[in-house]
Amino acid sequence: MGLLELLLAFYQPHNMPYAAKAKTQKFTRRKSNLLKKADQLARLCHADLALIIRKNGRYYTYRSTDHEQWPPNLLEIVR
Numbered sequence: 001m002g003l004l005e006l007l008l009a010f011y012q013p014h015n016m017p018y019a020a021k022a023k024t025q026k027f028t029r030r031k032s033n034l035l036k037k038a039d040q041l042a043r044l045c046h047a048d049l050a051l052i053i054r055k056n057g058r059y060y061t062y063r064s065t066d067h068e069q070w071p072p073n074l075l076e077i078v079r
Contacts, residue, residue, distance in 0.1 A: 035051070
């Protein structure tokens, strides 16, 4: 198969799931980097940190402490 056939095969509509896969990989990579940065911030600044990421109805969370009362509920934060 020559280069032209490979390029044509790549741009056919049946390869559309590739875009969805690339988007998922990008989200996974960025989520991982964000969690690493949150962990670094919590450790270096001795801060209690809670991070919640919501995508498509699914939640990803990070807590820097294991306290049962952390993170506080929304009413406690707004005060």
